[in-house]
Amino acid sequence: MENADLKLDGNAAAGELREIFGAEMTIVRATCGSCGAVREMGALSVYLHAPGTVFRCPGCDAVLVRIVRAEERLWLDPSGVSCLELRTGA
Amino acid sequence: MARAAVLGRLNWLLAELVELVPETPRVKSLVLAAPGWPGHRPGQHVDVRLTAEDGYQAQRSYSIATPPDGERVVLTVERLEDGEVSPFLVDELLVGDRIELRGPIGGYFVWDGADRAPLHLVAGGSGIVPLMAMLRHRAGLGSAGPAALVYSARTEGELIYREELDRLAADDGALRIAYTLTRERPPGWTGYDRRIDPGMLGEVLGGADPNATAFVCGPTRFVEVAADALVGLGYEPGRVRTERFGPSGR
Secondary structure (H helix, E strand, O other), X not given: OOHHHHOEEXXXXXXXXXXXHOEXXXXXXXXXXXXXXXXXXXXXXXXXXXXXXXXEOOOOOOEEEEEEEEOOEEEEEOOOEEEEEOOOOO | OOOOOEOOOOOOEEXXXXXXXXXXXXXXXXXXXXXXXXXXXXXXXXXXXXXXXXXXXXXXXXXXXXXXXXXXXXXXXXXXXXXXXXXXXXXXXXXXXXXXXXXXXXXXXXXXXXXXXXXXXXXXXXXXXXXXXXXXXXXXHOOOOOEEEEXXXXXXXXXXXXXXXXXXXXXXXXXEEEEEEOOOOOOOOOOEOOOOOHHHHHHHHOXXXXXXEEEEEEOHHHHHHHHHHHHHOOOOHHHEEEEXXXXXXX
């Protein structure tokens, strides 16, 4: 099976993001730190088969966010994202 | 629901199976009563968690097949032969059994028909499920903009919700539905007989209306082909919303 077959959308990790942030994150707009493209997190490429969850930019394929769990801890590396835009009003 | 409101953490709810509806030989709909369910929007999904006697847990996401209906949630699940969760849900779960679920989840792949903009849907296999929630919701709205669905399956017997879809299309002049069967066609089949391509999508959806939102759901490769075709037809990429299932299902 090729890696390309395993690609999912940000939506597939919506439950995990909600668990971590306590908010609906798929409509949060993320700016790719590599190419500058801005997309809602639901539109990012997501891979769940790695030892963890990996978000990539669908435009340039750069890694944006990584989430890894082990026992009672969780690491979240957002270093590929340069900005997150959340809506604070209705 | 305020779109960007802080929702708080999701809790696992215990939902009881109240009815099991066979859809195709490999697909069943699970009608669940979920006390404490906060309601949902068409297109959203839930996480289902199973716990074995030894404590081992397996968790999967399933799309909700129905529009908001109080504490009732319907999941349509396809049995994957090598699956860890779906064979249990489809073959072993009995009415009265309880499963853990949390949700609703997702705010990106949702459609609640707030505007009357055209709704363009492309489904591959069990990718029809969240799109069915949208079509059922649309039917309940009374007044809605035009809608079109291209639904691809391998064989006629694998088309989920076939009768209901035909009925919805017959009752609604603003809804167009086209099927394509990629592997096997019954005698006299008048639908499409090939994998989806730009020509087919253009014929059924009627070209890229700049106000239309397209929702594409299915196996990863199917979604890639469909989304690329839609963008090629002139849809703005931001209005093509995708939900990939992975290699063969979820």
